[in-house]
Amino acid sequence: MTDTKKRIIESAINIFNEDLSAPLQKVADNAAVTRRTLHRYFKDRNELVAVCKQTIESSCKKAMISAIQSSDDALIQLERMLYAGIDCGAKYSVFYKLHQNKDHKHTHQNKNCADYDHIYNQFQHIIIELQKEGKVNPVMSPEWIQVLHSGIIESTVNARETTTKSFEEIKELAWTSYIKAITP
């Protein structure tokens, strides 16, 4: 894939994340190309949106799986999943919203949904394991912890733009806050 195409996709993800109906001119501006160039890479708006979604699905999935597989220790897996989400940036927000959205038909027939569920099951498994070990508050359901998890990722990503702190510092703060929030 060319560099330009990648740049357009990244820009589109960032713009569409906040404003799905934004004019393509905005996306083009953000990617520092002409609208004409954008249309040479993508037949139409629908195609661009579809490619964005697919990019999001595959890159988030990859990052999450890799975080899980990076260790046998549930606590470290959880920490790395948090960092992976933060590193995915706006992509993670959309990834999460895509499947949680109430007018999204979540079904196992859809490969993306099946993969999402697979990752979420692993996440649940990690939480339950940590609850057994007494490292996570048993009163909090895995469902709620998932909400908290994505919430902290999203706000950390947003904070990156406003704060004076370094990216590493806020990632550390995010993990500290998160783990303290869920320990018994």
Next chain:
Amino acid sequence: MTDTKKRIIESAINIFNEDLSAPLQKVADNAAVTRRTLHRYFKDRNELVAVCKQTIESSCKKAMISAIQSSDDALIQLERMLYAGIDCGAKYSVFYKLHQNKDHKHTHQNKNCADYDHIYNQFQHIIIELQKEGKVNPVMSPEWIQVLHSGIIESTVNARETTTKSFEEIKELAWTSYIKAITP
């Protein structure tokens, strides 16, 4: 203000929160009125957006001030500010984004900005007070706690649509997680 007008504004806030460029037809549909009716209440899109912003500013401000004034105890003030934010729903997300947004010119000349800063100063004051009392982790800057605060509000509001739990239950979970995250 008529009921219809209020409903249009509420719908617009919810739609524009996720998609600022959404066609007005979407807003009209969501408010269960025709586009023609919408245009009878609002001259044009700009006016609608402006009214939404003003509604957000004033209702969030009101809710926050009232939470702060409801007690002398900093811990209770903080808890009520969290609940107030959650009760504001999508409005709070926009309120926060409006002023934190990097291309927003934040200036005291603007009454809304001045009010926002006033509230934020009070928030900071509460955090610093709690840190003095040893109830909040001194390592976490008020700046970061503000990020966490709005992040937890936003994800709790979103969770409301997906979770099976009652609204009261998730509000409680939100506060528990939040306070545990920031206690020393």
Next chain:
DNA sequence: TTCAAATGTCACAAATTTGAGAAATCTTTA
């Protein structure tokens, strides 16, 4: 029931956005 206010239906022009052709310009590399 009756009238007035609110809302809906339909139609239409203006504005904006979209998508693509044609030729000019810039970049890369052989």
Next chain:
DNA sequence: TAAAGATTTCTCAAATTTGTGACATTTGAA
């Protein structure tokens, strides 16, 4: 430097969105 490929510029028609006039229908209060 010359040729090939990528991008920009300019243009334009089609599609969509926007705002409004004219009139019909519904609703609520007297």
